[in-house]
Structures are given as C-alpha cells and as structure tokens.
Amino acid sequence: MKKKHWLHWSAVLFSLTLIMTGCNIGKRTETIIISDNSEQPPMDQMNKSFKVKSIYRLPPASKLLGWSDNKSVIGIFKEEGLSHLQRLSSPYEKPEVLQKMNNNIFNLYMSPDGKMIAQTRLSSYGPSLKLISVKDGKEKIEIPLKSNQNIYLQDIAWSNNSRFLCFLSSSSMIDEPTTIGVFDIVLNSLQTYELVELKDKGTFVGVNISDDGKNLLFTIIPPSKPSNDSSLIFVTINSNKIETKYTHQTNGSKTTWLNNYQFVFLGKDETLYEYDSRNGDLAILLEKVSIYEFSNDQKKIAYSLSDEDNVYIGRFQGKNILNVETIYQGLTPYELYWSLDNQSLLLQGRKISQILQTEEQVFIIDF
Structure with a gap:
C-alpha cells in the first residue's frame, strides 16, 4: 500500500512538472525600445491638450525684445513714444519706462534669460557693442572692438x-574678409575668426551660435539671387579655424539650436x-x-x-509634433516669444x- 501511495504522488508531481514546462515553452520574448531622450513626459501630460486661460491685448509696439521674467515683456510701445525702452508687466496695461535709448532703439538684442540687452x-x-542690464538699465560691459570707421x-x-x-563684423574694404566675433559672458573674453572660405558665398543675413560656443549657423544669400533664395551653412570652430560641415537651401534666416x-x-x-x-x-x-518658435525647454x-x-x-x-491645437485665429504672426516658464x-x-484694413496687434496668451 505504501508503494502504491508513493507511485500515485510521483505521477501527480510528474504531471505538474509537464504542465509547468509546457507553459514555459510558449513564453515570448519582448524587445523594449527606449528613446534617446532621457526626460520623457508622463503619458497623461503627452495627451493633454493646450487650454487657453487668458488672452491679453497689449498696446501697439514699435519693437519687441522678449520676456524679462515670467510675467513681464520688454519693448518699445507706441503709446509712450519711440525713444523709451519699456517693461510691461501683468496685467499688461501700463508700460514702465526703463531707459532712454537716445533714439537708438532698433539695435537692441535681449538675451534669452531676459537679463541683458546687447x-x-x-x-x-567706429561701431561699439555694449551690454546693458535689463534690471536697472545701466551699462555693464563694453565688448572690445577695433576702432575703425x-x-x-x-x-x-x-x-x-x-x-x-556672436556678431558679424564686415569692412567696406573689398579685400578684407568678414569676421565672426564670439563673446563669452562668463569668461569676459572675445574670440574672432575670419570667414575666409565663406568670402565668395554671398551676403550674410543671419548667424546663430550653439550653447557650447563651438558651432555656428550662417544664412547667406548667394550672389545674383533673390532675398528668399538663401543658403544655410553649418560650420564648427576647430583649433581656431572655421570648418564647413553642411549646407542646405533655406527660406530666410530663422534657425534654432535644439x-x-x-x-x-x-x-x-x-x-x-x-x-x-x-x-x-x-x-x-x-x-x-x-513662422515657428520653440519653447525654452524645447518641448513645445x-x-x-x-x-x-x-x-x-x-x-x-x-x-514628431503631437497634440496640435489652434490657439488663435485671424492673425498672421511675424513675432513669437515664449515666456521663460513656457506657460x-x-x-x-x-x-x-x-x-478689410490691416491692423498691427500684440497679444499675450496664457496657458
């Protein structure tokens, strides 16, 4: 009886072993593809649509420079005259005068963080290039340039x-090549490079520099070509020399480093x-x-x-461009600026x- 009893449980164990083995035979292997972007947004955020919270209509502007903080924009607003640099803060009703610019109001370029104006x-x-503090309107740095008319x-x-x-420096002398100047705000140093190999490419109409200061995008209009027939030239700075890496026909000077x-x-x-x-x-x-503009975090x-x-x-x-929504209708934009917090x-x-009359309008849309 004991032997039969042992044989009975052995058969049960053997059957269970076969069942478990059969389950493993049908097991599948899955390959998970992980994106090279280490900061993926949550799925609920990816599928979330854009919701407009408020729309503010601003006074007409002669020039916009961008955002100085999450709730303030800098520009020259026509209601206050053409000779003042102004800050307009939420709820965007009354501009505040920052500094009188001696009528030199169009040669202004504000840094993306909203702290300095070149x-x-x-x-x-000859020409000069100065950095002005947005906070108090005072001159902070004068970039050393060669004094030459x-x-x-x-x-x-x-x-x-x-x-x-970065900036381009050109000469009225035919034999002198255009140079690119790169000023490092942190090190307070200026480096210049002659664009010898680009000398005969055409007329420079734009330049853009990467965050490491080593890569440049030039937009050039070739000789005897219309203004909308331009070329993008991607170059790198290697051992104090400019090396061309890539070219492509473009439709204007707008370029963006991701x-x-x-x-x-x-x-x-x-x-x-x-x-x-x-x-x-x-x-x-x-x-x-x-026209296009990426948010500061490159996510919108x-x-x-x-x-x-x-x-x-x-x-x-x-x-990919996902969750596309129309946020304003009836306006043809020619200037777009994201706030520092991308909201x-x-x-x-x-x-x-x-x-049927064309009106110049300025808006702020909050999300």
Whole structure:
C-alpha cells in the first residue's frame, strides 16, 4: 500500500512538472525600445491638450525684445513714444519706462534669460557693442572692438543659454574678409575668426551660435539671387579655424539650436527640417510653415502656416509634433516669444478688420 501511495504522488508531481514546462515553452520574448531622450513626459501630460486661460491685448509696439521674467515683456510701445525702452508687466496695461535709448532703439538684442540687452552704437571712431542690464538699465560691459570707421556690425545673436553673444563684423574694404566675433559672458573674453572660405558665398543675413560656443549657423544669400533664395551653412570652430560641415537651401534666416548637435531650420519649400550633425540625419517636422518658435525647454512649438492666418501649438517629442491645437485665429504672426516658464506666448502680427484694413496687434496668451 505504501508503494502504491508513493507511485500515485510521483505521477501527480510528474504531471505538474509537464504542465509547468509546457507553459514555459510558449513564453515570448519582448524587445523594449527606449528613446534617446532621457526626460520623457508622463503619458497623461503627452495627451493633454493646450487650454487657453487668458488672452491679453497689449498696446501697439514699435519693437519687441522678449520676456524679462515670467510675467513681464520688454519693448518699445507706441503709446509712450519711440525713444523709451519699456517693461510691461501683468496685467499688461501700463508700460514702465526703463531707459532712454537716445533714439537708438532698433539695435537692441535681449538675451534669452531676459537679463541683458546687447546694443550697437556708431560714432566717428567706429561701431561699439555694449551690454546693458535689463534690471536697472545701466551699462555693464563694453565688448572690445577695433576702432575703425570702415567696420560695421551686423546679425547680433545670443546662444540659447545666454552665455555667448556672436556678431558679424564686415569692412567696406573689398579685400578684407568678414569676421565672426564670439563673446563669452562668463569668461569676459572675445574670440574672432575670419570667414575666409565663406568670402565668395554671398551676403550674410543671419548667424546663430550653439550653447557650447563651438558651432555656428550662417544664412547667406548667394550672389545674383533673390532675398528668399538663401543658403544655410553649418560650420564648427576647430583649433581656431572655421570648418564647413553642411549646407542646405533655406527660406530666410530663422534657425534654432535644439542642443549642441541638432538644429532646426525652414527650407526653401517652407518645410521645417531637423538636422542631426552626429549622423547626418535630416528629418521633416512640418510643411508649409511661415513662422515657428520653440519653447525654452524645447518641448513645445508655436507656428503658423503659409496659407492660413491661424496660430498653432504642438508638443515636440523626438521628431514628431503631437497634440496640435489652434490657439488663435485671424492673425498672421511675424513675432513669437515664449515666456521663460513656457506657460505664455507673446505674439505680434497683422489682423484684417471687418472693413478689410490691416491692423498691427500684440497679444499675450496664457496657458
């Protein structure tokens, strides 16, 4: 009896073993693809639509410089005259005068962090470039330049992290090449590089510098070409020399660095491209784009299409624009600025009234 009893339980154990083994035979292997973006937003945030909380209409502006903090914008507003730099803070009703700019109000370039303004001035000794504090309107730094009446400055631009300020310096002398100046705010140092190999490429109309100060994007109009037939030239600074890495036809001077390796630009066909210099990958993000602007954290994009008068916002992830929504209708924007916290959008554009007249309007949209 004991032997039979033992045989009975042995058979049971053997059957269970077969069942468990059969389950394992059918087990599948899964491959999980992890994106190269280490900071992925939660799924509920990715699927969340944009909700407009408030829309503020601002006074007409002769020039907008951008945001000095999350609730204040800097510009020259027509209600206060044309000779004053002003701050307009929430609820955006009465501009506050910051500094009289001696009528030199258009050569102003504010850093992305809203702390400094670069201003070019021209005297009998030649051009000068100074950095002015937005907080108190006082001059903080004068960038050392060669005093020469034959020299003029153009295309001043800040890096996204507000550390580097770059500018082109050209001469009226035919034999002298254009140079690019790169000023490091942290080290208080200026480096200049001659653009010898770009000398015969055409007329410079734009420049953009990466956060590490080592990569540059030039926009150039080739000789005997219309202004909308320009070329983007991506170069690197290597051992104090400029090396050309990539060229592409563009539709204007607007370019954007996503990081030190990837940048975005509008092609001649109004296609918004992203280029990765690490592997030479060129991706299409959007088509028929007339204007665009990425948020400071590179997670949102505001844009308008060439055949419409609407303003759109979408979430930028990888090489995709997701959750696109129309946030304003009836306006053709030509200036877009994201607030520092990426929760508000400052836009300036043209709106056609009911009597078919074009009006210049400025808005702030809070999300």
